[in-house]
Amino acid sequence: MKIFLDTAKVEEIRRASSWGVVDGVTTNPSLLARAGRADVETAIREIASLVQGPISVEVISNTAEGMVEEARRFASWKLNTAVKIPMTEEGLKAVRMLAAEGIKTNVTLVFSVPQALLAAKAGASFVSPFVGRLDDVGQEGMELVRDLARIFTHYGFSTEIIAASIRHPMHVVEAARAGAHIATVPFSVLTRMLQHPLTDVGIQRFLEDWERLQAQVPSAAGAAKV
Ligand code: E4P
Numbered sequence: 001m002k003i004f005l006d007t008a009k010v011e012e013i014r015r016a017s018s019w020g021v022v023d024g025v026t027t028n029p030s031l032l033a034r035a036g037r038a039d040v041e042t043a044i045r046e047i048a049s050l051v052q053g054p055i056s057v058e059v060i061s062n063t064a065e066g067m068v069e070e071a072r073r074f075a076s077w078k079l080n081t082a083v084k085i086p087m088t089e090e091g092l093k094a095v096r097m098l099a100a101e102g103i104k105t106n107v108t109l110v111f112s113v114p115q116a117l118l119a120a121k122a123g124a125s126f127v128s129p130f131v132g133r134l135d136d137v138g139q140e141g142m143e144l145v146r147d148l149a150r151i152f153t154h155y156g157f158s159t160e161i162i163a164a165s166i167r168h169p170m171h172v173v174e175a176a177r178a179g180a181h182i183a184t185v186p187f188s189v190l191t192r193m194l195q196h197p198l199t200d201v202g203i204q205r206f207l208e209d210w211e212r213l214q215a216q217v218p219s220a221a222g223a224a225k226v
Contacts, residue, residue, distance in 0.1 A: 001176045004053065004162065004184040008035035010046045012187035017050050019194075024053030026128075026164065026184040028084065028108070029060060041077060048079040056106045056126075058084035064093035075103050082106045082125055087115045092122045099123025106162065113147050120152060120159040128184070131175070132165035141165070142174045149179030169193045 002023035005016050008031040016022050025047050037043035040057065047055050059070040067090065071083040082104040085091040095105045099122070106126040107119035111134060116127045129148060131141030148161050162182040163175035169192050175183040185193075 001180060002053070002182040003172075003190070004056075004182055005051075005190065006031070006164070006166065006184040006186050008032045008037050008043055008047075009187070010035075010043070010050070013047055013050050016187060016190055021190070022051050022053070023182070024055065024184075025051055026056040026084070026106070026162070028056075028058045044074075044077065044079060044081065052080065054080050054082040054104060054106075054126075056082045056084045056108075058108065059086075059094075062086075062088070062090060064090045064097065067091065067094035068097050071098050071103050071105075072101075075101075084108045084128075085124075087111075087119060092118060095119065095122040095124050099125075108164070111144070113144065113151065116144075116148050116159075116161075117151070120157040124159050126160050126162050126182070128162045128164040130165035131163050131171055132167040134165075135167070142171070142178050145175055145180050146178040153179070 003021055004024040004026050005013055005022050006026050007013065008027040013025060032040060044055055044057055057074050059067045061067045061070055067085055074081045074083055083098060084106045085094050087107050087109050095107060098105050104125040106128055107124040108128045110116050110127050110129045116129065119127045129144045131145060134141035134144060145161060145163050152159060160181040162184050163180040164184050166172060166183055166185050166189055169189060172183045172185060172193060
């Protein structure tokens with residue numbers, strides 16, 4: 001399973017990509033606002049200098065024509081972008097037109113199997129089911145990912161499933177078990193994925209044993225001489 005970083009903060013992307021685990025990045029207007037990046041092109045160029053994988057950039061238009069125009073502008077940057085399109089009727093029209101032009105799309109705000117099926121049929125490169133937001137309203141978000149993985153495999157859709165709106169490390173584990181192609185993960189969750197208290201205890205114990213051994217070495221050498 002691939003891991004995308006769900007952030008527009010370049011420092012987070014730089015740090016995580018130095019670990020060799022980042023296959024792509026997803027942004028949205030809220031994440032850009034949180035990072036204070038009003039100049040989207042400059043932000044995406046900086047991100048593209050750090051990661052090879054696709055970088056999702058979201059349109060803000062609500063008509064197919066507007067979305068396509070924005071998407072063409074993103075494509076003109078000649079970076080590895082995927083255009084995030086909202087799951088609406090206009091969005092589907094835009095996905096169909098962009099697929100015909102060979103522009104990658106990521107259909108976002110997907111909350112049901114029927115929505116994802118339509119997005120895949122329209123030619124979406126990615127669909128983003130929002131697991132955490134479904135959990136928030138009392139539906140099992142991961143059930144949607146599981147259903148989509150089964151259905152897309154059965155029918156041979158090439159659309160990749162991005163488990164989005166990830167809130168904690170177990171969401172990532174469950175997304176992998178459910179058959180998501182990708183999990184897009186906030187930096188705080190990625191950081192928690194690498195931590196385990198037993199790892200910290202283990203390192204501490206190894207260091208203490210090593211220091212104890214070093215303290216014994218001179219006396220052991222002295223004893224050998226006698
Ligand atoms: C990613 O593509 C989504 O925009 C993001 O995961 C949404 O996460 P949220 O529900 O925490 O805002």
